[in-house]
Structure formats: C-alpha cells, structure tokens
Amino acid sequence: MNRQTDDLLKAELERLTQMNAGYLGYPLARDFSFDALAPFLNLQINNVGDPFTPSSLTIDTKEREIEVLHFFSKMLRASIENTWGYVTNGGSEGNLYGLYLAREAYPNGMVYYSESTHYSVKKNLHLLNIPNIVIRSLDNGEIDYRDLDRTVKLRRHRPAIFFMNVGTTMTEAIDQLDKIKAIITKYALKDYYIHVDGALAGIMAPFYKEKPKFDFQDGIDSISISGHKFIGSPIPCGIVLCKKEHSDRIAKSISYVKTKDTTITGSRNGLSPLIIWYALKKLGVSGLRQRYESSKELAEYTLTQLTLIGYDAWKNKNAITIVLKKPSDLICKKYQLAVQDDIAHIICMPGIEKSQIDALIDDLKETVFEKPPLVEDFNAMMVEF
C-alpha cells in the first residue's frame, strides 16, 4: 500500500513537472522555488479570522500577512490606516468579497461588468444574489463605454456597482476608470461602488510607463489581485484590499456573532501569506519591475515574430498577452494555448523561455498559407469560373 502510494506520488510529481514546463497560454509564472518553506509543511498553520486581530492560538503567520497587505497597500496608494484586507485563496475569492462589500453598501445596487469578465464573477453574483447586467465589450476587450452609458442611463434610480477589469482573461484589456467616472458625473450618480479585478495586471500596471488609473488614490473602493499568477505559487492565492469603511460595515452587520472576523471563511490558510511574503521579500519592488519588463519584452518579441511570418496577431499596449488567430488543435495542445472561439492567446509569464516562443513560431510558420483571395479577386475568380 505505502509503496504504491509513494510510486503514485512520484508519478504525480513527474507529470506535474512536465506539464509545468510546457504551457504558453496560462497566466501562471513558473520560475519560483519555495524549498525554504518545506519545513512548514509539517506544522499546523492557521490565520483564523481577521488578519489584524491577534488569534488566541498563535499558530498563524498574521505578521507576515500584514506585511504583504501593507506592501500592496503602498503599491496601490492606499492609506494604511483606512484600508483593510486579507490574503485570499485566489482572485475569485477577492472578487466575491469585493462584491459582498458592494452589496452591503448598496443592497439595492445593480452590478455592471463587461462580457470579457472572468466567468467566476457571474457565478459569484449568483451566490451573492445581486442583480447584474453584462455590458458589451470593445474589440480589444475593454468594456464598451457607450453601452455602459446607455445601460446606466436607464437605471439612474439604482445605486451602481462597477466591476472593472484591470487585465481581462483573454486579451489583458484594462477598463478606463476616467470613462467610467465620466458616466458617473454625467448622470450625477451619488451612490456608486467601484471594484477592480486586477487578477493578473493589478500587480504589473503600477510599473507601466503610463500607469492606468485603478488604485485607491484614483478612487476605487476595493481590489482583488492574484498571487499565484504573476508571482507564482503552488497554491492559488491573492489579496483583497478595501476601504476600511466597507469592511467596518460588514463587521457591524454581523456583530451579533460577537466576532471581529469579517473574512469569508473561519480558518484561513497561513501558508500562502508566507509564500507571497517570501517571494515579495526576495524580489523587492525592483525585482517585480524587472520581472514585468522582461515579460513585456518577450511579449513584444513574440508579436514581432508573429507579424514577420504574417500571422494574424495583436496585443493591448503594455500587455504581456498576445492574441492570435486560433492555430490548429495540434499546435494549441502542444503549446497549451488557451482558446476562445476563433482566437487563442500566449501569455509571456515569467519562466517562459524565448526558445519556446521560437519553437512555436517555427511551427506556426508552416501553417501560414498564401492569404485567401480578397473579395474582388474572389469575384473575378467566380466570373472566370
């Protein structure tokens, strides 16, 4: 039995190692090593309840968790005193939490979000039982501001909850806060809430040459960012940050529970805060910046190569995601490209080698046939036929 268990475990490790090396289409950095954390696997760790409230049993890593939250608070220009948050089990939980805060702020609110939004959002809106409307997207994946305008216009009597993407799943598009705010101003909305899904790009955008508006100084109410994506982690994780007034509202409404715990779960993972903390300490701000610069360079290189071989591809400014015409199933599988309808994407995450991009380009080159005839030529052909 135990022999068999060990064999199975070994096989699992080998398979995962192999699968980790191959993918080009998923937003998961793989250049990390957490060997230093191995001894923690033999300990009970539990960051139960509120990160800022000491546990009665201190088998937690709350001090490290708070350091992580402060790091992100600074990066997102939040006031340390007026900001609350915690390390989540991934981007979806952070979005769930942000929408929960929004619902409590405006029980009669309507959520607006683009059709490019991650599918888990719809799922969690259902869980939270909040009315919501999907807004069309522009071709690049940004929310269609005209459609948003028209839709909000008809519902000026309801508080508006804007779910804003900073890096959509498929094209890494960033919704423009200024344009959303213009709609808020146009319709004199006084009751509104802005949550940001910064799953992938929330940690990179502060390093853009022209930083997009999406942080607390810019006027958002809450944000969710993944830890396992750009930093990389064996466990899905992330952070959620919000204005303290919102988490205080929750604390108040559940105060009859006699707990200060406003997190979603009771027992909370104490290993992932340690993972994010360790990575942030090792990288530092300069390491993160460098990491983004390298990814962006590789993305630009990839786009150039695709263009050179005449393959249909494009990317959003600053993005590390290249959108391309869906290659053959064989190629998509070989390079583990993520596909949606007739497009696919490559995400140049830390850990991807230039040689892997070159190999893909070589394979794609062979599939670029002469371009199909233009409509005029086609008509001419038909006449000749």
Added chain:
Amino acid sequence: MNRQTDDLLKAELERLTQMNAGYLGYPLARDFSFDALAPFLNLQINNVGDPFTPSSLTIDTKEREIEVLHFFSKMLRASIENTWGYVTNGGSEGNLYGLYLAREAYPNGMVYYSESTHYSVKKNLHLLNIPNIVIRSLDNGEIDYRDLDRTVKLRRHRPAIFFMNVGTTMTEAIDQLDKIKAIITKYALKDYYIHVDGALAGIMAPFYKEKPKFDFQDGIDSISISGHKFIGSPIPCGIVLCKKEHSDRIAKSISYVKTKDTTITGSRNGLSPLIIWYALKKLGVSGLRQRYESSKELAEYTLTQLTLIGYDAWKNKNAITIVLKKPSDLICKKYQLAVQDDIAHIICMPGIEKSQIDALIDDLKETVFEKPPLVEDFNAMMVEF
C-alpha cells in the same frame, strides 16, 4: 535584505514549532509529516473548476481529489454516481456551499440551527442572504428539540433547512437526526433540506460503537468535514459532499456562464487534495480507526483524572472533547485551552501526549480548593455570623 528574510523565516518556523507543541484546546491534530510533498512547493498546481471535469491545462491533482471524495463517499454511505463534491479550503467553505445548495433548492427556505453552531455559519448565512433562526441548545450542546419543534410549528408554510451539528465546537455534541426527522414527520414537511456540519466528528463518528445517524443513507443532503482537524494539515482544508441533484441544480442555474464549474472559486487548491490523499493512503481505514480509539482513550483518561482530583468536568459520549470549569487565565494560556464564558475545553487530538495531560492535571490539582459551602451551610454560617 535576503539575509534578514531568511532570519525572519527561521524565527517564524521556530515560533510555529513551539506553538504547535503546546496547545491542548484546539481540534488540530499535529502528528503529521508531509516532507514527501515538499517538491510540489516548486510547481504550479491548480484544480481549476469541477473536480470531475478534466481541465484544459492539466496541472492539477484531480485524480487524487476524486479518490479522496470517493473515500469519504464510501465512509458516508453515499452512492458514488449520485454524489458530487470537492476538496474545500476548510469546514466553513463546505458549510457555505451546503447552505448555498439549500437556498437554491428552497429559495423561500428558513434555516434552523442551534446556538452551539460555529460562528462562521451566521456569517455565511449573511453572505448568502438566507433568513435563519437560532434554536436554543441543551446543556450538552445538542440542539433543543422542543425549541426546534415549537419554532418549526409556527413556520410550516416555509421550506425548512436544518443545519445539523455532528460535533459542536465547544462540547462536541451531536444533533440527533431521528429527533429532527420526527419533527419533519410531525408537521408533514415535504420541502426540507438537511446539511451536516461534521467539521471535527464527521470523520470520527463512523468509528463509534453506536454510530449516530448523519450520513447519506440516513437521509442527509450535504455534509462538510474538515481535513486539517482530525487528519492534520499545514493548510486548512476539507471536503464537501452533496446529492448530485443539488449540484446539478446549481449547474443549471448558472449554465449561461457556459461552464460546468459549480464550485465557489475558479482556481482551486491542488495541494490540499494531495495532502488529504497522502494522509488517507498512509493511514487507511484501520489507521483512522486506531487514531480515533487512541484519542478517545486519552479523553477518558483525562476525564477520570479530572474527576479524581475533584475538578468539575464532563464529556459527551464518544467525544474526545472534555468540558471543564474554566481554570485560571494563567493555566488556560499555558496549555492553550479554548475558553467560552465560564467553561474551557481540552480536545484530545492525535499528537497530544499523556504527559501533557498529566502536567495539566498537576497544575489544576493545586487550584482545587475545598468546595464552597452548600446553601444550607452558608445560611447556617450567616446565622452564626
């Protein structure tokens, strides 16, 4: 910077190791070692979406996860074909999920649960926005069936959602399904749902000499059990199982998302399924049984010793939790006993040594003063005074 990071990490490890050795009052086994899983810390693992639906990127441990779910399905006498579930981030998430299923089954339902229920349940009922009523508890922590009867009686027009404890947090009490069913029969309820919170005892109760009724054959709809408690884990984790008809209902209501994913989050932890799987494989059913027997023996020993020194204490039948009059703050802190009002408890989890119990008894012995005088004696004293 890196030197300092490593030093901090070392200090954190030492502190956690020390804190892990000391507690007697928390339901967290500590006799585990997951060194074998250390290499997995350097890999991206993600059991994204439904465990039974293959991921497009197979950096998952879904096969192991399914084995874990089947193990619990068998233990809880569930039909493999008609049961669905997943590995959660802990008991609270499992309860949240069970209540979510209940709400979807009966949108107009009323949730009934005892005042001994874990505080996270109230929190999650708020999140899910389900009306609910707290029922009084009996002295031993079981739900007060009379109060439940009277409360349900007044609400026969609403579907009833029973949240049943199998091992309450403070006294490890088990609500009796037969008595709940008697109320269902008495008021001819046709629309009802039974969710079981088996956080701690759900994995031990199958080994009781007289097994309490709480599994799928007994007629429950869903159950949540923790993995990090009785098995032990560096990460809070657990399983949730439900009748497939309930998860199918969710799948249907969110089908416009075009996903079969009915879990709460998108990306899901793939390390904790591996942790539970590995522990279950190493222990097997006989190991689990032995584990429970040892804990129970130690609990009986503890109760005997407390009684011998004349210290007020008791425990529920089969329980490994001993409830005692709250000792001094000093003693509670020294042995990390969990306290609620004027009582405390010791939980004889795997990993606790008899010598630790003996040391506690020695300390308590010194605090057992002569008993306070009886009322009659007191009155006599007052007359004399």
